Amino acid sequence: MNANVPPTAALVAKLTARDDLSAEEIAVLQGMMSEPRIVQGGHDIVRDGDRPGHSTLLIDGFACRYTTLKDGGRQITALHVAGDFVDLHSFMLKEMDHGVGALTLCRIATVDHGRLLEITHTHPHLTRMFWLLTLIDGSMHREWLVGMGRRPALGNAAHFICEIYTRLSVVGMAADNAFVLPLTQVELGDVLGLSSVHVNRVLQELRSGELITWTGQNVVILDWDALADLAEFDPRYLHVVKEPR
Amino acid sequence: MTMETRRMEVLVDGGSRQGLLVLEDGKLAAVFVLIDAAETGKPTVSGGWYLEAGFGPCGQLISAQPDVFPVEDDALRWTEQRLNRAGKH
Incomplete structure (x- = not known):
């Protein structure tokens, strides 16, 4: 710091x-x-x-x-x-x-x-x-709300990763598809509305699909397009657009 | 109420697990699967029986997901409590 x-x-x-x-x-x-x-x-x-x-x-x-x-x-x-x-x-x-x-x-x-x-x-x-x-x-x-209510858990977890990466990029804390995310699986379950058992399975699925790696606190997105596609991630809702407001 | 159990493999993400089906009077009430410590996602928790799916009083429409049960008896006791409580209404 x-x-x-x-x-x-x-x-x-x-x-x-x-x-x-x-x-x-x-x-x-x-x-x-x-x-x-x-x-x-x-x-x-x-x-x-x-x-x-x-x-x-x-x-x-x-x-x-x-x-x-x-x-x-x-x-x-x-x-x-x-x-x-x-x-x-x-x-x-x-x-x-x-x-x-x-x-x-x-x-x-x-x-x-x-x-x-x-x-x-x-x-x-x-x-x-x-x-x-x-x-x-x-x-x-x-x-x-949409994610927890209607997306499959796998897609919702993918969406969360896409969102956090995008938000961290804006403040210079993520680049080259890599970032630090110090969340436990229990905390991630509280984010996604899942039991920690289901979080574990979802992460395994994202790993085995070679979409991400998540080692300790280090997340690397291996295939952004596939991850965003799985998540149906459309970043418009984050409004990272510079215009007069 | 008569509770009985049946055992069969259950397909979960990542493969199949030893499953425990709990029936009340011949009707399926709960499906537990045996998971190991790593699968719990909690470093402090050892493995045990995870409620993979519940039905009726054991279902997620009216029941919060319980923690992983360390031993089979705990899982059965939870199921019995849910069914008994429902029976009183």
Whole structure:
């Protein structure tokens, strides 16, 4: 982790993949963030029921939104990577209706809701870009819903891999069809709505079909076209298109 | 209620596994397969009986997927509990 890289670097990369930001807007983003701090893997960043006075930016690491059922079953409803605001929603929704947890060691920074409110008055384009981020979050939720409801488990797992690779590429954390994904099979099951037994089988199937390798935390996509075809992956929902917004 | 078991190989992804079919009064209620530790996807869990398919009260319409059962008796006890609970409604 390079200390010379500003904490907002991934966020800026994520936003500028969708529209240009002015130097002043980038300075506003950099100026609004608190000092970074570390959250250990397995710990909550925000809890269900909290009323946070700030929103949290994930600088690096992997975090998830999740909901837990009475029987202990957990569904991960979103996976967050560097550059994601994990709870921009709380600025407007006020009370958290789900938790956000660190899956790995995470470096985060926060921005006070009061500061965000000011920005909505002074910087309409940045405000629209924040709005865009929550719309893309919603877009990913829709895609996950389709995947869990209607895609075969194999296709849904393939879709997840395609999505994460694409998102990590945008923030410079994946290239040449390879990336690091430090998820256990249990966590992957919570993402895909599968038992860890079925996750194991699905991964075996993807491996034996020579679509991917997954060794430790290192994922390599061996045949992007075949994987994307299996997943019916259409990246339009990620809106990685630069245009005036 | 009479529960009986039958054994046959079950086709799962990656090959066939030893299967345990549980029937209630001659009707198929649950199919378990024997998996090894690596297949559980959890490093802390040893192998055991995995509910491959459940029907009626053991089916996923009304029942969450149970954890892998370490021994056959546990799998049978779970099936019996599900069937008994359904019988009371």
